Structures are given as C-alpha cells and as structure tokens.
Amino acid sequence: MSGGLGWPLLLEGQQPPGDPLAVLQSGCSEAERSTALRQLADAAAGGSPTALNQYAAGLFTVGRVDEAERVWRALQTERPGTAVAGLNLATCHLAAGRLDECARVLRDCRDGAPAGSRQRELAEWRIAELDEARNGAARQTRLLELRAAALRERVRLGLAGLEDLKQLARVLYALTQVPDSGVTGRDLLDAARRAREAAPGDPEVLEILVLGQLVAGSDVEFAAALRELERFAPHSRVLDMARRTRTDTGFQDEVRARSARMREVARRAFAGDRVAEDELRLESQKFPENFQYRVDLLFAVYNRGDREEARRLADGLAAEPSADHYVHFHIAQFYWFLGERERSRRHFALAYETAVTEGDREDVREAVRTVGAGDPEELGLR
Incomplete structure (x- = not known):
C-alpha cells in the first residue's frame, strides 16, 4: 500500500513528436503499441543507457512492470552511476507494491549521488514522500485490522447481521491489498461465502464474492459467479471490471509477465533458493485457490528434504473440495514417493475422473505405469 503515491518516470534528452515512447504514453492501438515497443527494443539493442532507459520506460508504460524492472536492474549493474535508472527502478518497485525494495533503492541512489546534485535531492524528496505515505498507510491498516477484529467477534457471538457480514468482507478485501497483512484470499472468500x-x-454480496475469487485466484467458481452477477446486476461495475480482466490486452500482458516470473520463482525454489521458496510460500498463502503455487511449493519443500512440511502441504491440497485434475495428478505421485500406495492410487483415480481431455487421461495412465502403481486398466483407468 503506497497511499496513492506515484512518481513520473525520468527520461534523458528530448522526445520528438512521433517518438515511440511518446506514442505509448499518449494511448494507441495494439498494432501501434507493438510497433513502438519494437522500435524501442531495436534502439536499446545498441546498449546505449539512454535507449535502454527509454525501452524500460516503454515496457513500464504498457504494464509490463517485471520486464521493465529487469532492464533497469541490468542497466544499474552495468552502469552503477546511472542515477536515472535507479530512480526509475524505485518507481517500478513502488508500482509493484514492494516498498522495502523501493526504499532501499532510493537510499542507494541518494548515497551514490554527489552532494547537492539534482539526483541526490530528488532521491531525498522521494524518500521523505515514501516515509510519509507508509506512515499514513500503517495507520489506515491498523484501523482496518481493528474493524475486522470487531466484526469477527460479532460473527463469533452470533450477533452479526447481513450488513456486518458485508462490511467484514469489504474490510478483508482492503486488507488483502496490504502486503504482509496476514489476510489471505481464502479469508476473503470465506467471508464472502458467509454473506x-x-x-x-x-x-x-455477489460483487464481493467475485472480488474474492479474483483475489484468491479461484477459477472453479468464477465463471458461475459472473453469470449469477450478470443476472442480478447486469450494470455492475465489478462485472465490467471482471470482464475487462478477460479482454484487456494490458491486463493480459501483466498476467503473462507475472506467470513467467512465478515460474522462475518456482524453478529457483526447487533448486534450493530459500528466498524464492519463502516468496512462493507467501504467494500460495495470498492466493490459496491457485493450486499451481501450492503444488510448486510442495515439491520445492520435498526436494529440500523437509518431508514433514511437504506432507502437511500435500494433505492440505488433498482436503480441498475444489481440487482438480492438476492437484490429484501431482499429489498422487507425491504420496507414491512417500510409500503410501493406496492413497496414491486413490488420487490417480481422482486425477483420471477429473481429467478434462483424453490427453489428461493418458497422462494419468502413463504416470501410473511410470511409478509402477500397476496396470492402468486393472485400476479402472481405461
């Protein structure tokens, strides 16, 4: 939470009319956007710090924040004295909600810039703005936490009416937007379902439920809830927002970038990177309906040798009422590795039953043969 704080990107040199970055900043068609990004990428290929900074700014402008971050990080590494890249990287962290990283980069920019320079003054101003915003956000978060605690107590005592239930879900939704609040998408979904x-x-209530499913990463109920919301409130702003998540190209670019980043986090976690494992654990707690994160965490923990935690993670997945083919397919193999043969076979059977395509069913039969769980036909996997 950054309290609405936002900083303009810093560019070097003048932008002539028709400049690719100016095109992106003014709003353009998808074809114009692709052309402008390609022009910026071609210019950056020569290695000019100015061109690289402009390319990163273009990526940031169209919502590809993770890619912009990588370019600015590389530019900082190769040219440690490039203050503009550092300040833009801090803006990138701010946009992504990584406020500790933002503060660290700003301090590095301040300490690395000459005394009295414009870059040092700008870094100091932004540090002060960030501190003020974070203090205000902390006060607001505390008020939300107190309100949530009071509403939960009313629910516990059986005193909560419909408005209390709605208010609790709204407060929990606000807290899911606060990093490290401890409120997960599952908490929000539980409150929305109760309402x-x-x-x-x-x-x-249906709007709150749709928001909960978006936050928790739940695809199982999402389509049905959208249809229900459309029936009862066809002009709902939440309905419009949910539809845009499926059609907005900028949003889809963000989703693809996040997906690629989380695949890299999972790869590093599996290779033994504990920082990546901690990030994967946090994301799986924030988005408990995203089974990909939870399965990735399960195998990262198991590969590290912590069978006790891995078993807890697997049992939690096995107990999910909405567990799908993907979940059953992977925990079936996990239980087989643990030597729990019958439990493994049960989940292979469930993976087969919940398979959507013939390809998925063949994957189950092949996995059964590979681990040595028996003849697929004898297990009913025909």
Missing part, C-alpha cells in the same frame, strides 16, 4: 449464504441474490 452469500445470508443473502444469495444480493447484488452487493
């Missing part, structure tokens, strides 16, 4: 039980056709 829905109290008022099944209430449009506001």
Whole structure:
C-alpha cells in the first residue's frame, strides 16, 4: 500500500513528436503499441543507457512492470552511476507494491549521488514522500485490522447481521491489498461465502464474492459467479471490471509477465533458493485457490528434504473440495514417493475422473505405469 503515491518516470534528452515512447504514453492501438515497443527494443539493442532507459520506460508504460524492472536492474549493474535508472527502478518497485525494495533503492541512489546534485535531492524528496505515505498507510491498516477484529467477534457471538457480514468482507478485501497483512484470499472468500449464504441474490454480496475469487485466484467458481452477477446486476461495475480482466490486452500482458516470473520463482525454489521458496510460500498463502503455487511449493519443500512440511502441504491440497485434475495428478505421485500406495492410487483415480481431455487421461495412465502403481486398466483407468 503506497497511499496513492506515484512518481513520473525520468527520461534523458528530448522526445520528438512521433517518438515511440511518446506514442505509448499518449494511448494507441495494439498494432501501434507493438510497433513502438519494437522500435524501442531495436534502439536499446545498441546498449546505449539512454535507449535502454527509454525501452524500460516503454515496457513500464504498457504494464509490463517485471520486464521493465529487469532492464533497469541490468542497466544499474552495468552502469552503477546511472542515477536515472535507479530512480526509475524505485518507481517500478513502488508500482509493484514492494516498498522495502523501493526504499532501499532510493537510499542507494541518494548515497551514490554527489552532494547537492539534482539526483541526490530528488532521491531525498522521494524518500521523505515514501516515509510519509507508509506512515499514513500503517495507520489506515491498523484501523482496518481493528474493524475486522470487531466484526469477527460479532460473527463469533452470533450477533452479526447481513450488513456486518458485508462490511467484514469489504474490510478483508482492503486488507488483502496490504502486503504482509496476514489476510489471505481464502479469508476473503470465506467471508464472502458467509454473506452469500445470508443473502444469495444480493447484488452487493455477489460483487464481493467475485472480488474474492479474483483475489484468491479461484477459477472453479468464477465463471458461475459472473453469470449469477450478470443476472442480478447486469450494470455492475465489478462485472465490467471482471470482464475487462478477460479482454484487456494490458491486463493480459501483466498476467503473462507475472506467470513467467512465478515460474522462475518456482524453478529457483526447487533448486534450493530459500528466498524464492519463502516468496512462493507467501504467494500460495495470498492466493490459496491457485493450486499451481501450492503444488510448486510442495515439491520445492520435498526436494529440500523437509518431508514433514511437504506432507502437511500435500494433505492440505488433498482436503480441498475444489481440487482438480492438476492437484490429484501431482499429489498422487507425491504420496507414491512417500510409500503410501493406496492413497496414491486413490488420487490417480481422482486425477483420471477429473481429467478434462483424453490427453489428461493418458497422462494419468502413463504416470501410473511410470511409478509402477500397476496396470492402468486393472485400476479402472481405461
């Protein structure tokens, strides 16, 4: 949470009319955007710090924040004295909600710039702005936490009415946007489902439920909830927002970039990187309905040799009412590695039953043969 704080990107030199970055900043068609990004990438290929900074700024402008971060990091590494790249990298961290990283980069920029220079003054101003925003956000977060605690107590005592249930879900939604708040997408979904039980056709409750599914990464109920919201509140702003997540190219670019980044985090975690494992654990807690994160964490922990935690993670996945083919397929193999043969076979059977395509079913049969779990046909996997 950055309290609405935002900083303009820093560029070097003048941008002539028709400059690719100016095109991106002014709003353009998808074809124009692709052309402008390609022009910026071609210019950056020569290694000029100015061109690399402009390419990163273009990526940032279209929402490809992770890619922009990589370019600015590389530029900082190759040219440690490039203050503009460091200040833009701090802006990148701010946009991604990584405020500790933002503060660290700003301090490095301040300490590395000459006394009295414009870069040092700008870094100092931004450090002060960030501190002020974080202090304000901390006060707001504390108020939200106190409100959530009071509402949860009303629920526990059986005193909560429908408005209390709605308010609790809204407060929890706000807290899911706060890094390290401890409130997960599962907490939000539980509150939204409780409100829905109290008022099944209430449009506001359905909106909260859709938001909960977006935050938790739940695809199982999402389509059905959207149809229900469309029936009861066809002009809902939340419905429009949810639809845009499926059609907005900028949003889709962000999703693809995040997906690629999380695949890299999972790869590093599996290779034994504990920092990456901790990040994967945090993301799986924030998005408990994203089974990919939880399965990746399970095998990273198992590969590290912590069978006790791996077993807890696997049992948690096995107990999920919405566990799908992907979950059953992977924990079946995990239980086989642990020597729990019958439990493994049960999950192979569930993986087969929940398979959507013939290719998925063949994957199950092949896995059964590979681990030596028996003849697939004898297990009913025909």
